[in-house]
Amino acid sequence: MEEWVGEIWHKYITRKANPEFDQARVSFDQVSKSVGMVFRALGGDIVKRVEAASSREYLTRKSFLQKISGDSQLVSLAWQDDESLRLPESLAVFPTPELNYDLYIWLAVLAAHHDGQFRHWAKDNQQLVVDVLEQYPSLRARYQRLASAFVELRPSIDSLPKAEKEMEQAIQQGILKPGSVTEFPLVNFAPKAVYLWLYPSASSEDVIQARYDDKESEQSDDEKNKKNAKKTNNARKKAERVESPDERNGMMIFRLESMFSWSEFSKLDRGSDDSDEDDEDYQRTIEDLDKITLSQQQEQTKSGQIKVDLDLPSASEDDIPLGEGIKLPEWDYRKQHLVEERCLLQPMLPRDAKAASLPHRLQRTAKSIQAQFEQLRSVRYWLKAQPQGEELDLSAWLDFHVESKTSATAEKGLFQSFRGNHRDMSCLLLADLSMSTDAHLDDDNRVIDVVQDSLLLFGEALSSVGDNFAMYGFSSVRRTNVRFTMLKNFNEAYSNHVRGRIQAIKPGFYTRMGAAIRQATKVINEQKTTEKLLLILTDGKPNDIDHYEGRFGIEDTHQAICEAKRLGIKPFCITIDVDAQDYLPYLFGSDGFTQILRPAQLPTRLPQLYHQLTSQN
Template identity: 80%
Template sequence: MEEWVGGLWHKYITRKANPEFEEARVAFDEVSKSVGMVFRALGGDSVKRVEAASGREYLSRKSFLQKISGDTQLVSLAWQDEESLRLPESLAIFNDKSLNYDLYIWLAVLASNHNGRFSHWATDNQTLVVNILEKFPALRNRYTRLAQAFVASRQPIDTLPHTEQAMEQAIVNSILTPGSVTEFPMVNFAPKAVYLWLYPSSSSEETVPPEYQDIEEEGQEEEKQKKSVKKSQTSRKEAERVDSPDERNGMMIFRLESLFSWSEFSKLDRGSDDSDDDDDMSSTVEDLDKITLAKQQEKQKSAQIKIDLDLPSASEDDIPLGEGIKLPEWHYKKQILEEDRCLLQPMLPKDAKAEKLPVRLQKISKLIQAQFEQLRSVRYWLKAQPQGEEIDLSAWLDFHVESKITPSAEKGLFRSFRGNNRDLSCLLLADLSMSTDAHLDNDNRVIDVVQDSLLLFGEALQSVGDNFAMYGFSSVKRHNVRFTMLKNFNENYTDHVRGRIQAIKPGFYTRMGAAIRQATQVINEQKSTEKLLLILTDGKPNDIDHYEGRFGIEDTHNAITEAKRLGIKPFCITIDTDAQTYLPYLFGSDGFTVILRPEQLPLRLPQLYHQLTSQ
C-alpha cells in the first residue's frame, strides 16, 4: 500500500514540478528531415549527421517543487561538434506546438552558420543571432515571436534571489535585443536553459593515450579522438576524456564560459572490460548521463593482441602479388594529401579454380544478355556521300532523272559503311569487408549476393563486348589495404575469372579512399573515351585506426574528386539504408543509388550499367 501511494505521489509531484507543456511537445523524429534539409541548405556541413542529443546535467537553481520531486535537471540542449549536430530529443517549452516546431528550425539555422566553437557563450550567441538576422531578414518575424514567447515563459526577474537578478536581466536583454549586452555577471548557479541559443560541446579534446596508439604510429603526431556511446539510433551520449584521479573534490563558481558543472567519473578499462553481456551493458549505458574515459596507468597488451589475431595466417591468406603499392591519404584536419601514407597489397583469391557459371544463374544470365543485345556495336550505311565503298543507286537514279529535266549539280552518289562502336571502359570495385558476412535470411549472406552480382555483371558485359575489370577491397589499418584482383582489363571473362569470384570471402574493414585511388590509376590507363568507375558497397568508409567518421568520409571524398578531375565517372551502388546521410556529399545527388532489397542486387546491377551506358 505504501509503495502504491508513493508511486502515485511521485507521478503527481514530478508532473507538477515539470514546467513543460506535454500537449504541445514536438519530438525530434517528427522534424529530423526538415531540420536536416534546412541545416544543409543554408550552408551547414553536408557531412555532419543531424541527430537527437540526450539530456545533460545542468546546474541551475531548483524550484521548491523540483527539490521535493528530486528532479535531476537533465536538460537536452542544442550543440554540435566536428561530426554531428545534436538537437533536443523533444521540445515542449511553449504551449503552442507551432512555436516548438519553429524553435527546431531556428536552431538548425543557427548551427548552419556556426562552427561549434565558443570564446564566450553568451556574447558569441548574440553575435550569431545578429549575423543570421542580417543575412536572412525573412527570419526576423519568426525570431521575434520565439524571443517574446521565450522571455514570457521564464521566471519573473523580481522573484529571483537578488544575486541572480542581474544575470537574468542580462539574458533577457540579450534575447530581446541581440548584441546589446557585452558583460555578464558571475553567479553561483547557471541561468535557466536558454533554448534559443546553441551550447558548446562538452567533449574534451584530449589526445589518445599511448596504450591506444597504433604501434606503427609512434613518432608521429598523436591524433585527437572523441568517444561516444550510443543510446539509441537517434540519441547519443555525452563523452569526455580525463585524467584518472582517486578523488574529485572542490566547488565551482558558474561562469558563462564554463556552462556544465557536475559529472560522475567512471574508471573504465577499454582494453580488458569486454563483457559479453550486451543487455547488461546497454542498460548501464541508459542510466549514465555522461561517459568519462580515463587514461590507463598500465599498458594493456591484450587489445593489441586481439587486433593482430584478426589477420589470417600466411598459409590461409589470399595470394599477395608483389610487395605492395604506396598510396597517399587525405588528412582533412591538416587539409593536405599525405604521400605514401597507405600500403595497398594486390591479391588473388586463395584456392580459386576454374568454375562454370552456377546453374541457378544461367536462366537469369540469358535474360540479361538478351537485354544487352541492343547495346552491341551496330554497323550501318551512310547514303548520298561524296565518296564511299559503293555507288548509291537510289541517289544516282535521282540525279540522272533531274539532269534530263534541267541542269543539276552532281550530288553525293556513293554510300559508306560505318560502325557505331561503344568506346568505354568500366571498373567495378566491390566492398568485401566483414559486414558482408551478415545474413540476409537463413540461406544467404551479403557476400553471396555480391558474388552473384559480379557473375551476372560479367556475363552481361561479355555479351556486349565492353572493356571491363573487377576488383574487391578490404583493409586492416593503413598498412594493409587488400586489393583483390578478380578480372583485369587485359584478360577475357573466362571460367578462371568466374572461379575467382566464387572464391572470394568476407574480409575486414572498408578503407575506401585508398581502394578508389588505385582503381582510378588502373582505369585511367585505358584509352577509352568514356570511363566508368562503379563502387559496390554495404556501408560507409571505416577502419580500426583513426579512419572513422569524418576522417574516412573526407578521404573518400577527396579520392572521388581526384577521379572526376581525370574524366572518370564514379557511381556508387549501396545496400546501406543510412546512405542518404553521407553519399550525397561523396558522389553528388545523382551519383549513387540505394538498393533497399539486397536480394535484388544481382538483377539491378546489370540494369544500372545498362542505364548508365546506353545514352
C-alpha cells in the same frame, strides 16, 4: 505493498518535477530531414552530419521538487563541431508541437550561420540572432513567437537569489531584444538551459571563454597576441589523481565563472594498451583534455600476455595476399594537403576460390539481361561505293568500268569504308565488402549474398556485349591494411574461375573508400579506351577505426573522386544505404549516384544502370 506505493510515488513526483510538456514532444527523428535540408540550403557545411545530441548532466540549481525526486537534470543541447551538427534528441520545451518543431528549424538556421567557435557564449549568441534576423527578415515573426513563449516559461525572477536574478534578467532581455545586453554577472550556478541558443562544442579543442565579466575585452591586442604565441601543442596539463570510477564516464559542466567544457574520465591502461597506434592519435587525445585524471587500477595485469588482433583472421584462414602491398596517399582535410604514402593497400585473392558455373537460380535472369544487352553489341560492317575509304570497292569499280565502255558515265564512289558502332569503353566495378554486408535482409539472404548475385549478373551482361571490364572488392582495418580483392582484371576473360572468386567472397571489415578509389583509378586509367567508367557499389559511408570516421573519411573520398574526374574517368555510385542523401550528393554530385531502396532489386538493377549509363556511348 511498500514497493508498489514507492513506485507510484516515484512516478508522481518525477512527473511533477519535470518541467517539460511530454504531450507536445517532437523527436529529432521526426524532423531530421527537414532540419538537414534547412541547414544545408542556408549555407551550412554540406559535409557535416546532422545528428541527435546525447543527453548529459547540466549543473544548475534544482527546484524543490527536483531535489525530492532526485532528478539528474539530463539535457540535450544544440552544438556543432567540424564534423557534425548536434540537435536535441527531442524537444518538449513548449506546450505545443508546432512551437517545438519551429525551435528545431530555428536552431538549424542559427547553426548554418555559425562555425561553432565562441569567444563569449551569451554575447556571440545575441549577435548571431541579430545577424540571422537581418539577413532573413521573414524569420522575425517566428523568432518573436518562440522568444516570447520561451521567456514565459523561464523561472520567476523574483524567486531567485540576487546574483542569479541579475543573470536571469540579462538572459531574458538578451532573448527578447538580441544585442541589447553587454554585461552578464557572475553566478555560482548555470542558468536554466537556453534552448533558443547554440552551445559550445563538446570538444575542448574549442577553448571557450565564458567569463561574463568583460575581462577579455579589456585586454589589449598586444597582450592577446602574446598569449596566443605562447600556446603550443605541448601545453602543460593540470593533473588530478582520483579513485577509479565505475560510473559517470562523462559529464557536461557549464559554469559561468569559468568555462563550458566536457569532463571525461578515460580508462587508459598504459601497461597493456596497444603500442602500435599512431602517435598523432595519442597527441590528439591529450590536446582534447583540459585536465588529465589518473587513477590506480585495482586489477593486477598478468605478467605475460598474448596480443592478438581480434579483427583479423589467421593467415591460414585469410585471403591470399599478392605482393608486398602498395603505398597510397590520403587527404588530410585539416591541413588541406595530400599526405604521401599514408596508406598501405594489399591486393588479394579470395581463398578457396574454385572454378564454378553460374548458379542455376540466376541463369534465367542472366538470359533476360543478355537479351537486353544485345543492342549494345559491337557490330562492324563495310559501307560500299564511297567516294573515300580504306580499300577499293571492286564491285563498284567493275560496274563503272563496264558502263564507261558503252557510254559516257559519271564516276561513282569506288571505295569501301569499314564502319560500325564499336564501343570503345572500359568499366571497373568496385564493390564494398565491409562487415556491414554481413547484415541480414531476410531469413535467407544477407547483403553479401545480394552483392555476389549482382556481380555475377553484371559479369554475364558485360561479357555478352563484349565490353572491357574488371571487378574488385575492398575493405580495411586501419590505414595500414586496406584490402583490395581482385575478382577479375582487365586482361582475363570472364570465366568459371572468375565466377568462383565472386562466390568465394566474404564480408570484410571497414570501408576506407578513398584508398580503394585511388587504386581503382590507377588500374582503369591504364586502359587505352576512350570512355572509362568507375562504378562503386556500397551499402554505407566511408569509415574506419583510426579517425577515418565522419568528415575525415568523407573529405578523403571526395578528394579521391575529384582526382579520378581530372583523369577523364566517370565515377558513379550505386548504394543501398538509406541515409545516402546526407553525403553522396557532396561526394558524387546530384547526378553521380543512385539509391536503391530495396536491396533485393540490386542484382537486376545493376546491369540496367550500366545499360543506361553507356547506351549513348
